[in-house]
Structures are given as structure tokens and as C-alpha cells.
Amino acid sequence: MVQDFKAGISSIPGTTMQKWNSTGEDNPQPLHFPAHTCQSETSTMSSIPPPTPPPAPGPPPVQAHTPPEPQPPTVPTTGPKGSHLLELHIFNGHPFKDHWAYWISSPDDPRVGVKIHATGDVRNGFVFEIKRSHDLRTSPDIPIKRIPLQWVDGRYLDQGKMFNGGLEKIENLPVCAFEEVLSKVKVPGKSLNSVNSDGELVGARVGRKVVQRDCQTWIVESMGQLVREGIVGRGVEEFVCKIRQ
Numbered sequence: 001m002v003q004d005f006k007a008g009i010s011s012i013p014g015t016t017m018q019k020w021n022s023t024g025e026d027n028p029q030p031l032h033f034p035a036h037t038c039q040s041e042t043s044t045m046s047s048i049p050p051p052t053p054p055p056a057p058g059p060p061p062v063q064a065h066t067p068p069e070p071q072p073p074t075v076p077t078t079g080p081k082g083s084h085l086l087e088l089h090i091f092n093g094h095p096f097k098d099h100w101a102y103w104i105s106s107p108d109d110p111r112v113g114v115k116i117h118a119t120g121d122v123r124n125g126f127v128f129e130i131k132r133s134h135d136l137r138t139s140p141d142i143p144i145k146r147i148p149l150q151w152v153d154g155r156y157l158d159q160g161k162m163f164n165g166g167l168e169k170i171e172n173l174p175v176c177a178f179e180e181v182l183s184k185v186k187v188p189g190k191s192l193n194s195v196n197s198d199g200e201l202v203g204a205r206v207g208r209k210v211v212q213r214d215c216q217t218w219i220v221e222s223m224g225q226l227v228r229e230g231i232v233g234r235g236v237e238e239f240v241c242k243i244r245q
Contacts, residue, residue, distance in 0.1 A: 070242035073235050075148040082154030086232070088219070088240065089115070089143035097245045100219045102182070103146070106163060111136045114162050116179065118187040118218035126187040126215065128172045130179065132164040149236045152178060156231050181229050185222040188213035216244050 079085060084104050091099040101117035115134045120126035136142060161175035174180040191212045223240050226232045 070239055072147050072239055073149060073233070075150060079151030080153070083151040084154070084157055084159070085110075086149045086152045087113075088145075088147040088149055090145040090147070091141055092144050097214060097216060098144075100216050101143075102219070103143075104152070104157070104162065104178075106133075107159070112163075116182055118215045120187075120215075122188070122191045122212050122214055125189040126218065128183055128187050130171055130174075132162065132169040132171070133166055134168060149239075150232050152231060178226075178231060181225055181231065182222050185218065185225050187218050188215075220244055 075085070084107065087103040087105065089101045089103045091101070093099050099117070101115050104114040104116075106112040112133055112135050115131040117129060118126040119129045156176065156178040158176040162179070172183070174183045191214075220237075220240055223232065223237045227234055227237045
């Protein structure tokens with residue numbers, strides 16, 4: 001039994017027992033059992049390759065190049081004697097394209113002038129129209145932009161007839177060389193397909209690409225004619241071509 005006890009005790013790490021003699025005398029002799037030693041496992045981290053570093057960040061995204069906004073012609077605040085300022089008036093057409101019109105200001109009041117444009121729409125077509133002594137203070141149509149284009153030489157204009165003696169008038173008959181040139185440029189006709197009462201598509205032929213012509217088209221084309229006649233400069237034509245919607 002003592003042996004069993006010893007065996008049990010000896011299994012305990014770091015335990016020291018006293019040895020009793022066989023005679024039963026109280027002369028114990030210490031029994032030394034080697035302490036149990038726990039050896040740590042040797043680290044093998046040096047043999048494990050380091051983790052792969054994350055990839056380097058890529059180059060920043062390329063920003064889309066936005067061309068600069070076209071700049072209008074440089075126009076002096078005053079022009080040669082007898083000349084009149086030609087402006088481009090732009091009217092809000094949301095959700096469709098903006099409406100464009102020529103404007104010749106009165107020398108006495110820039111809010112009064114001659115409005116020349118192609119009025120109408122792509123479904124019904126356009127007509128050439130001149131509004132004489134048109135007053136922006138009482139007009140239901142107010143431009144969102146007034147862009148000076150050039151001073152027009154007085155020899156192409158007739159101030160008395162153009163402004164109708166200060167009385168407002170709407171017509172389509174030219175009274176000076178400037179208006180004569182514009183009146184000869186054909187205004188756009190119908191350029192939008194429509195459906196008749198029988199449900200049939202009318203207008204342009206089915207399957208054919210339709211190029212819509214509108215008031216902006218007429219301004220660009222008539223401006224080209226003014227350039228060819230020597231009334232306005234080439235830079236003015238280039239500007240209106242660039243800003244066309």
C-alpha cells in the first residue's frame with residue numbers, strides 16, 4: 001500500500017517524499033523526485049514567410065475633360081455713329097430647347113427694340129416674324145439671357161422704319177437691308193412626325209432619320225448669310241454655332 005501511495009505521490013510534479021525505514025523507526029529520509037519540467041515548443045515563426053503586403057493603390061481616376069464654355073464676342077459699350085447693337089436673346093424653353101431671337105436695341109432705351117425670329121414649333125413649322133418697338137417691360141416673353149454680338153453699321157438699317165415711329169407692330173415684311181437678308185433665309189418647316197386621325201404616321205417617312213430644324217437652326221443659318229453679306233463678322237457666327245443646343 002505504501003508503494004501504491006509512493007507511486008501516486010511521485011506522479012505529482014515537484015513533490016518530495018520522506019522515506020521510512022523498514023523497522024518503522026521514525027527516521028525519515030527524504031525522497032527526492034525530479035521535478036517535472038515543461039519545455040516550451042521552439043518557435044518556428046522564422047520559417048513562416050511574412051504575409052503578402054496589400055497591393056499599392058492605383059492611379060487616381062482620370063477626370064473627363066470638360067471643354068471651356070464658349071465666350072461671346074467682345075463688344076464695346078458704344079459703337080460707331082449711326083450703328084445699332086445686335087443682340088441674341090435666349091428664352092427658356094424647358095423641357096425643350098431654348099428659343100432664340102435677334103434683337104436690335106433702340107438707341108434711346110435698351111428695353112425697347114426690334115425682335116426678329118422664327119416663331120413656331122417643330123410639329124407645326126415656323127414663320128418669319130418681326131416685332132417692331134417691342135417693349136420688354138410689358139412683354140410676356142422675357143429673355144433669360146441677352147448676349148451682345150456686334151454693332152451693325154447704320155447703312156444696313158433704317159431706324160425710323162424699323163421702330164415704326166415708336167409704335168409696336170408685328171409683321172413679316174423687311175424694311176431695311178439687314179431685315180432683307182434675314183427674310184431670304186428659309187424658316188424651318190415641320191420636322192416632327194405626327195399621327196393622323198386614322199392612327200397613321202405622317203410627315204417624314206418611317207425609318208428615316210429626321211433632323212429637326214428649329215428657331216436655333218434658323219439663327220445659325222441666317223447668321224451665316226449675314227457673314228457672307230459682310231454685315232457681321234465670322235467670329236459671331238462661330239459663337240452661335242458653338243452654343244447651339
